[in-house]
Amino acid sequence: MSDHRMRVGRERSERTQARILRAALQVFADQGPDAPKIDDVVAAAGISRGTFYNYFDSVDALLAATCAWTTRESIESIEEALAGVEGPALRYGLGLRLFFARARSDPTWSRFVGRVWRVDGLELPDRDLDEGLDRGVFRAASPTAMRDLVRGGVREALLRIGTERTAPEYGDHLTELCLQALGTDPRLIAAVMEHELPEGLEEDESP
């Protein structure tokens, strides 16, 4: 094949994969992780079963790929926005505020993450949590319990944002409560909440 034909083929293949992943995001967001069948995704993406199997072996493989795509995309864009922001409480708090802003702008994504996300690729927020504990900025008898409370609370919030109309300040309120849960000094919490939200969170739907 010529270079040109190979490039065209590769681009078409990437477009089809993106189309399957976007359809999968919607299907998993609506039905949860366990119920969807390949036919649901095939119908939502408007492709044939044969085409589906060119890209993924099973619903499980598709779920894993959709999670990886979503994680990479959201965590990376927050990491980018936080470049240059110093201090675990400020980084963690602003990261949460950005995460909720993203959720509000894309309810399907929010529902997907809330219902389905296998938690993975969370090295970035976990690093801030660990650093906060080390430095005594956060206080918790058990780091595991601390992570579970925040993770579960964020998940519950994403489900709410993804399924109903929430007040614009809802995400900020939840961020404030998470910081309070972590035992953060009230003055530091106030500083996080008054801080301007960093930019760099572009809408980019393509995987």
Place this chain on the structure above:
Amino acid sequence: MSDHRMRVGRERSERTQARILRAALQVFADQGPDAPKIDDVVAAAGISRGTFYNYFDSVDALLAATCAWTTRESIESIEEALAGVEGPALRYGLGLRLFFARARSDPTWSRFVGRVWRVDGLELPDRDLDEGLDRGVFRAASPTAMRDLVRGGVREALLRIGTERTAPEYGDHLTELCLQALGTDPRLIAAVMEHELPEGLEEDESP
């Protein structure tokens, strides 16, 4: 029919229903709320499809009944244990500690509640939360966000308790963090954690 025969029939019917609900608890705990089919429950309960349909019309009806049974049973036993305990922080904190103790003693129940529970029948803890806010014992910019954080955190904790071996003090640590999230005074948190756990939480598997 004679009174005797009617009584025998009713008792048998109650036993069968209990058997279906116990099997359903296990099936939903393992597979989540959306995946199970009637055949899964029928197999787990060791009954026929016909018998199943004498009691429930659908998997959805069964899920609702299993949730109602679980809620009634757990919330009522905690309410009983808390009779005579005064003050929203103490009641709420001890209620959480009892809830996690129950979860630890019954991992299937814990997994079921964590994965499946449609939150309902939570008037008891909600009353303590509201009273705590009214009295200024708890502090939160948004009662909705406050409820979501705690509810999500508790759910995440139940999943962990139901799927792996947690440290005996894990439930207490999570309770402490929840109270911290609610903005409770540290001395009051210490009082909750040092308080003896009230009794009245009997294991009762029959619905």
